[in-house]
Amino acid sequence: MPQIIQVRVQPAEAEADLVLKQLISQQKGVPLSSIQGFILLKKSIDARGKTPWVNLTLQVFINEPVEKRLLRSFSFQDVSKASKRVIIIGAGPAGLFAALQLIEGGIKPIILERGKDVRARRRDLAAMNREGIVNPDSNYCFGEGGAGTYSDGKLYTRSQKRGDVTRILELFVHFGANQNILYESHPHIGTNKLPHVITRMREAILGFGGEIHFEQCINELKISGEKLTTVCTKQGASFSGDAFILATGHSARDIFELLYRNKIIIEAKPFALGVRVEHPQQLIDNTQYHCKIRDPFLPPAAYSWVEQVNGKGVFSFCMCPGGIIAPASTAPGELVVNGWSPSKRNNPFANSGIVVSVELADLKSKNKSTDPLALLQFQQEVEQTAFKAGGGNLQAPAQRLVDFCENRSSTNLPPCSYVPGIVPTNLKDVLPAFIQDRLRLGFKQVAKKMRTYYTNEAVLVATESRTSSPVRIPRDPKTLQHPQISSLYPCGEGAGYAGGIVSAAMDGERVAKAILQQWGIATTLPPTAPSV
DSSP states (O other): OOEEEEEEEOHHHHTOHHHHHHHHHHHHTOOGGGEEEEEEEEEEEEOSSSSOEEEEEEEEEESSOOOOOOOOOOOOOOOTTOSOEEEEEOOSHHHHHHHHHHHHTTOEEEEEESSOOHHHHHHHHHHHHHHOOOBTTBSSSSSTTOTTTTTTOBOOOSOTTSSOHHHHHHHHHHTTOOGGGGTBSSOBOOTTTHHHHHHHHHHHHHHTTOEEEESOOEEEEEEETTEEEEEEETTSOEEEOSEEEEOOOTTOHHHHHHHHHTTOOOEEOOEEEEEEEEEEHHHHHHHHHTSSSOOTTSOOOOOOOEEEETTEEEEEEEEETTOEEEEOOSSTTOOOEEEEOOTTOOSSEEEEEEEEEEOGGGOSOGGGTTOTTHHHHHHHHHHHHHHHHHTSTTOEEEEEHHHHHTTOOOSSOOOOOOTTOEEEOOGGGTSOHHHHHHHHHHHHHHHTTOGGGSSTTSEEEEEEOOSSOSEEOOOOTTTOSOSSOTTEEEOHHHHTSOOSHHHHHHHHHHHHHHHHHHTTOOOOOOOOOOOO
16 A cells, blocks of 8 residues: 655755655665655655755555555536536636536537637737737636636635535646646746646637637626526527526726626625736845845745734735736726736746725725625725726836835836836825825734845735625525525626636536526535625
C-alpha cells in the first residue's frame, strides 16, 4: 500500500526527485533502491522565517509499482433529445459547471451568453487597452468564461464546505488544465491558458447535445402566475424552458434593473471598493522572502492582508504576482480596474486590490436605505467620477502610495503596467471620504508589519470596484429557487452566493443538483451555501 509522508525541503530540493527519494529513504528507514516513486499531493511555501521552506505531502511507493495519479471519471450523457431543458443565463463558471452537471444528469442545458466566445472576445479587450473603447457586452467581465477568464484564473478558495473543491479542480484538469492545480496550495491557471480550457468545456457541452448561444442579452421576462416560462433577448430571440438558472455575474446591472422593474425581489448587498496598488515584483519578493534576489526555484511572491479600521474591514483582494492591471469597465464613461497574471507570473510588477467594505449605512442619503439598487448606484457613481478624473480613453487616476497616505499630490508617477495609461491625480477628488480615510489608516497599519510595502515606489490606481455584487437575489435555502418565482434559480457571484471561480463553479453545480433532485434524478446535494 502507498504511504503518505510529509517533508520540509529547500526550494531547489523540492524540484529534485533524487533528493526527495533520499529524504523518503531516510525518513522511512528503507534502502534508496526500494523507493519506486511518489506522487505529489500537496505543495505549499512557508516564508515566515528568514529562509523560505517548501512543505510537501507525498504519496510514496516502496517496493511496489508506481501508480498514476488517480483522477475521477465523468459520465456525461447525450442530452440532445432530453425531455427537459434548463435555460442558463450566463457562461461564466457558475453557468458552465451547472451545464456540465445537468448533462451528467441527463438534462439538456441551453446557455445564453450576452458576450462573445473567448477567441472573439480578445479583439474587444485589445480595443479597450489600446483605444479606450468599451463594448458593453464583450469585455473583461462579459463573455465566455466570465470575469475570471481574462482576469487571472485563480482557483483557490476558502469555500471548502460549499461543495467538492477537488471535483472542480479535476474537471479543469479533465478539460486541459495542468495537474499542478491539484496540489498547489494556491492553484492558478493563468489568463493565457484558461481560454483554451474554457473552449474545451464549450466543445464538450455542444458535443453532448447542449446548446450555447452567444451575443444574446436578456431584456424581457415572461412570467405566468408565479413561474418564469420564457426569456427574450434584445437581439429578438426567445427561449422557453422548464427551469432557469440566473448566473450573470457581479456586473450585470441591467439584469438587476430588469428584475426590479418586474417587481421581483432583490436586495442591496454589502460589497467592497477601493484601488489597485502596484509594486515592483522584486520589492514584494524581498519583503516576503527576506532576500535581495529571489531564489529561482521560488515563484514570484504574493501577499494577503486584512486590517480593521474603526470596526470596518480594509483588505487585499485578488493579488496578482508578476501581473498586469487591466481596464474592467462594462460601460462607456465608467472606469474600473482589475488585475491578472499569465501562468508564469513573469511580469515585473505585482498588483492587488486594496478595498474597503461598503454598506448601506455608509451612504449619506438615508432615504436609500430601502432601495435595493442603492449600493449599485453608489458603485456606478464612483466609477464615473474616476473616468472623468482620468480624462477619458480609460486613462486611470493614480497617486503614489505614501503621497496618498500623507494627503499630498504626486507630481509624477512610477512606471505602471496599466496599458491605457495613468494620470497624476489626488485621489481625494475621486474616492468618497470614508473610503479614503479607511484606506489611509489601513495602509499605515500594514506599514508597521510590512515596512518595505509602504513606499512611493508603489502606485494606487482607481478604481477597484467590482469585488462582488452590490445586489443579492434571494433564494430558498432548500430548493434554491427564488422565493417569489418558482422556476428561477439565482446562482453564483451575481446573485450573491459565490466569490471567485471555484466557489461560483461549486454554486453552479449545487443549483443544477437542486433542479435534478426536484425532478427525481438522484444526486447528492452539497451543504447549504451561505451568501457572500
